[in-house]
Amino acid sequence: MVTLAQLRCFLAVVDEMNFRRAADRLNMTQPPLTRQIQALEHAIGAPLFDRSARAVKLTAAGHAFARSARRILAQTGDAVLDARRIAAGDAGSLTIAFTAASSYVFLPRFVALLRACMPEVSLTLREMNSAQQLIALRAEQIDMGLSRPPIIEPGVASLRVYREPLSVVLPHTHALAAHDTLALEDLAGQNFITYPPVEGVYFHSLITGLLHAKGVTVAQTQHVTQTHSILALVGAGLGVALVPRSAERVRFADVVFKRLRGVDDVTADLLLAWRTPGDNPACASAVEHVVAALRDPRWLA
Incomplete structure (x- = not known):
């Protein structure tokens, strides 16, 4: 030998x-x-x-x-x-799942951060809703997920990485489009396009809870899973909607966004989730880099 x-x-x-x-x-x-x-x-x-x-x-x-x-x-x-x-987590691979709405602001910054800090780690990105991400984490099909709360799952840790207010989106020809800001009460009686109660449970609960708290009753409600699809339907004149403010980065010619007043304490949160104890050192390194980046308020500005 x-x-x-x-x-x-x-x-x-x-x-x-x-x-x-x-x-x-x-x-x-x-x-x-x-x-x-x-x-x-x-x-x-x-x-x-x-x-x-x-x-x-x-x-x-x-x-x-x-x-x-x-x-x-x-x-x-x-x-x-x-x-x-x-x-040491300086090489290897990471498979990261993300919700569609997280791709508007946080995901691009997150990927850029990992490429800069962990250049020898290969990244694979997969779009999944929050429920699918938890299943994939348990099955070890992904290493991390950008998901919506709540995450109450044994063996899964999470960190809030982004929070944003909601915006009203209207057809550009809508009578309310002339207002600078809108209150929830202004949406009473409107046809409403929002997220479904199962596939989009987080946003559905957040938005319907807001309307209920303010005593606002809308007319016909239509459920659509993806934010960009909601914007398309609003642009077609089928109703109004509440969406996370980051959706304003998606350019639709036939819609306008208005700031929502009177609900400053309500935000849409995004969580980074991963298995614990972890079996991929690159995952632990990625979490450390995100924690460090979040200390700088300019990172997501």
């Missing part, structure tokens, strides 16, 4: 072409070095050095083996470094 120690001894002799100098380079005496070379030749079944000459010379087999030995030691060194980087 050939060992890495034998390869190192062999290459030291090849580099020095002198057993004594090679032994000094390896901080060992010459007899154990000679025994390592003899054991290597025995394992290979062929002489690597020509011992008939006064000077140390490689045989043809020795020349060929030296090239292979250097590649083996280089690959071994690379493997060790790769393992250390992965163990």
